Amino acid sequence: MTRLKAIAALIACLGFVAAGPAAAEVDAEKVYKFYCAQCHGLEGKGDGPNVYKDFPVSPRNFTNAAEMDKLSDADMRNVIRDGGPSVSKSPMMPPWGKTISDEEVDALVGHLRKLCACEGKKG
Amino acid sequence: MTRTIFTALLGALVLALVPGGARADAAAGEETFKGNGCMDCHYTDGPAKEKTIDDQLAKKGPELWYAGSKFQQEWLQAWLAKPEPIRPMAYNSLTEKNPADHPALSGDDVANVTEFLMGLTSDAVEAGKVKPKKNPKGRLIFTKKMPCSGCHQYESKKGLTGGLMGPTLVGAGTRLNPDWILAYLMQPEVFKPVKMMPVFVGILREKDMQNVAAYVANFK
Numbered sequence: 001m002t003r004l005k006a007i008a009a010l011i012a013c014l015g016f017v018a019a020g021p022a023a024a025e026v027d028a029e030k031v032y033k034f035y036c037a038q039c040h041g042l043e044g045k046g047d048g049p050n051v052y053k054d055f056p057v058s059p060r061n062f063t064n065a066a067e068m069d070k071l072s073d074a075d076m077r078n079v080i081r082d083g084g085p086s087v088s089k090s091p092m093m094p095p096w097g098k099t100i101s102d103e104e105v106d107a108l109v110g111h112l113r114k115l116c117a118c119e120g121k122k123g
Numbered sequence: 124m125t126r127t128i129f130t131a132l133l134g135a136l137v138l139a140l141v142p143g144g145a146r147a148d149a150a151a152g153e154e155t156f157k158g159n160g161c162m163d164c165h166y167t168d169g170p171a172k173e174k175t176i177d178d179q180l181a182k183k184g185p186e187l188w189y190a191g192s193k194f195q196q197e198w199l200q201a202w203l204a205k206p207e208p209i210r211p212m213a214y215n216s217l218t219e220k221n222p223a224d225h226p227a228l229s230g231d232d233v234a235n236v237t238e239f240l241m242g243l244t245s246d247a248v249e250a251g252k253v254k255p256k257k258n259p260k261g262r263l264i265f266t267k268k269m270p271c272s273g274c275h276q277y278e279s280k281k282g283l284t285g286g287l288m289g290p291t292l293v294g295a296g297t298r299l300n301p302d303w304i305l306a307y308l309m310q311p312e313v314f315k316p317v318k319m320m321p322v323f324v325g326i327l328r329e330k331d332m333q334n335v336a337a338y339v340a341n342f343k
Contacts, residue, residue: 034176037217038288038319039273049217050273050286083270094270098322 028107035100036108039092044115057090068116075121076109148231152239155232164214167243171316179317184214189245189314193303200237202298203228209298211276211287245306247313253301253336261338264331271335274320277342288319292342301340308332 033042041047044062051059062068078086080100084093100108113120156162164184166172171186173179190199206225213219228236265271266279274289283293295304307314309332311322323332 030176033217034180035319038286042217048288049212050288052284052286054281054284055273055286091268092270092273094273094321095326096321098325 026101026103026107028104028111031100031104031108032111035096044112055092057092059093062112062115065116065118068112069118069120072121073109073113076112077105080105080108147234147238149235149238149242151231152235152237155228155236156239159226159228161236167240169243169245171312171314173315173317176317180215182215186315187240188243189248189303190240191242191244192248192306193300194240195297195300196237196241198294198298199240200233203236204233209290211291217288245313247310248300248303248306250302253305253333253340255296255301255340256337257341258334258337260331261334261336264327264335265338269323269327269335270321277339292339295339295342297343299340301336304339305332305336308336 032044037044037048039046039048039050039059040062041051041059046059046061048059060067075087079089079093081095081097083095084090086095096105156167164182165187166182167187167190169186169188171188173182204227206227208221208223208225210221213221265277272285274286276283276285276287276291276293277295278284278293285292308323308327309329311318311320311324327335
């Protein structure tokens with residue numbers, strides 16, 4: 001019994017080590033506000049301060065669930081990493097793949113799903 | 124008589140060689156810089172300190188530890204005497220316009236602080252790499268292939284255009300050192316490790332960056 005307890009404790013410890021001490025959690029909203037809001041707006045309505053009168057495209061309105069539902073999470077990851085042209089959209093959407101980490105991209109996708117309150121295309 | 128003429132000529136030569144006129148004093152400039160509270164918004168000791176978004180957002184103004192590599196002396200001196208907004212928006216703000224309230228210097232302080240700031244340089248900027256030049260490849264990348272104009276204002280054929288979040292590039296040809304523009308594109312982590320502008324390393328080739336730098340360095 002004591003031996004079993006010791007093994008259980010050891011496994012618990014190993015589990016803790018593997019998970020890492022509070023693995024730096026990404027603050028998705030902070031990342032969004034820093035990189036994305038300049039064009040997409042603080043609330044995601046596509047109305048950031050960069051959208052001047054002759055801005056060549058309308059940045060995506062993330063609160064438009066009907067439009068956002070057409071995108072899968074993978075679509076969103078691709079466009080964030082590789083920019084608009086990777087999905088035949090405008091180059092005004094920058095390629096962020098060399099700037100933002102994969103973890104931050106994943107967190108951003110989650111944040112955008114919150115903004116649209118939609119699940120998006122599966123697969 | 125000959126000696127007097129010689130002395131006068133020598134004096135004139137010295138004055139002509141000292142940038143910004145007579146006896147700009149970097150040490151006095153540093154004293155003014157610190158005494159005037161400039162350090163409240165600008166740090167002058169490199170390398171870059173920012174590691175997180177919070178670090179960047181805590182700054183009230185741009186870092187100046189490589190000011191001598193970034194700016195052109197004549198522009199800097201004129202700007203310190205009569206500062207005008209470089210960023211349309213307030214620093215780090217998505218909602219506030221630049222209040223255009225940067226303090227101005229006067230008298231000897233202008234040349235002295237210029238001398239101090241121009242002495243702050245970065246080894247990452249290699250001299251003689253970029254010559255300002257209108258070039259179609261740089262223009263194509265800047266205006267079409269990449270989103271530069273999304274954040275930076277510039278004068279196009281149709282007039283002033285471009286987004287508001289980045290520093291304006293109107294007048295970049297007189298403000299920025301062309302070699303710094305290239306160094307900044309190639310090694311952004313040296314100058315601004317955390318910034319709202321995308322990293323283009325691995326996306327644009329060095330030749331592309333040279334063309335963009337030459338194009339931007341040509342902006343009036």
